[in-house]
Amino acid sequence: MVGRIYQTGGDSLKLEFGFSLGSRLGFYLSALFVLFSFPIDPESIQERFTPPNGYSRTNYPKESFSSYLQNFPLKPKGSPVLLYNGNQKQNQVHVAVLDFPLLKRDLIQCADAVMKLRAEYFYAKKEWGKIQFTISNGMEVPFSRFVRGDRVVVKGNKTSWKVGFGKKGTNRDVFEEYLQFIYSYAGTISLKSELRKKQLHQMEPGDVWIEAGSPGHVVMVVDKAMGKDGQTIFLLAQSYMPSQEMHILKSETEFSPWFVLPKADRFQTPEWEFPTKEFYGFVK
Template sequence: MKSIYHLILVFLLSASSFGSQADLINLDLTIKERFLTPEGFTRISSQKGSFAEYLQNYKVHPSGYPVHLFDGSVKQNEVWAAVLDFPILKKDLIQCADAIIKLRAEYLYEKGECDKIIFTLTNGMAVPYRKFAEGFRIKVNGNKTEWIKTDNKGDNRKIFDEYLEFLYTYCSTPSLLKDTVEARINEIEIGDIFLQAGNPGHAVLVVDLAQNSKGEKIMLLAQSYMPSQEMHILKSFDSISPWYKVEDKELKTPEWTFPKGSLRRWK
């Protein structure tokens, strides 16, 4: 989402537009501890070591901490219920799709599953982290890309960060579409993505789920936006905010409305 389109829209929303249930929010510092479930709902447990568990236990900043943009300024549209402890660059690079890619890549890197760190560029080229670690880099000429060999190799944080910054530059919502498959809304999982590819396009990440005795589900959503900004948990328009009802219809979030059928899952 590398366009300035839609920025003017976000300032039209006011805080009074959002639902509010303050007793669902406390002062703890992980997603699953910060946000309690509404009455009648039970949080869905995740498998130990899974991406879902990683997201549910992701750290958030203390209550009252605002979303910061890449230049250090504070986001004006207060659409967040909490801010993830999610360092960003002092460059306008980590926007919606980039932030989701970063979370997925960081999870795999922490687990030592580096062979699974492969993302697709907008032009369709698959870029494995292992190639960067082996010293290969990508030469870009317009929409054409090719691997070239360099002496800059190593499996370390510096190389990994270089790899991520390259992805932020050449990945987008259309490329994220290539790395995911369509998912059924009634089979939604933590780690799934609501995605509308385009220019502009947008993507939000499902970071938590809960369910009641009727099988009805609710979810927490996280996003970055443009310009580049810290990832945050979105408020919702429902009385159970920041939780969203999982429904087979369009999804309305504070800064984007996703059409029905937008749910995607990592390949």
């Protein structure tokens, strides 16, 4: 990033090394502007959102998926949610946007975003063997097969492996190719088949409310706090249709953006109402 140095008009006092007083002052002002306007490290979810008075954030082991989500970086405050084509989402129902790059295609929607977060977590840990998803016809597609150079051939609703057809390795380009295949052939129905039912009192970041269908929807818990009275509050994130940046949702509670555990049969979020019982977590 290049800062523009403004020089005062008229004659200026020349200093050593050929710098004028005006240009040196401009240089320092530009440097300070860059330093304070563009933080080196983006805020994480837990850094930006402090639990309300009387509540304490629930901490998880550093290497856990829950901790990974709590520490996920956010875009600068005030950022709008952008669609895959660069346009702003019409219904801005968020309080923060995850630093979550999109493809320039309408591929990463609600379930895809959840799978991407899960896959990125294992990829960051180099646990290649744990990256695996089921596509819509029930076929299990592990990343480890892509690592060996195998690829899936799709003919209608039938799929098969073609051995040694693609590039081998765990490099980012192979990983992105794998993810784009998953985005194209998985969704809420296939994702739900991989999850296990949970009770609300078992909630932890990484769990989801999911309603499978075409269309269906899924939202993910990304942080959790507990009150002295035992009440649980939590933050929710979603992507949506069309493909858009993942974002943390507003709530209608007194603790907004924190949600409270629903007590009714239906759980209302800004853009979808879920059956409260449709609450799930990853098996591993």
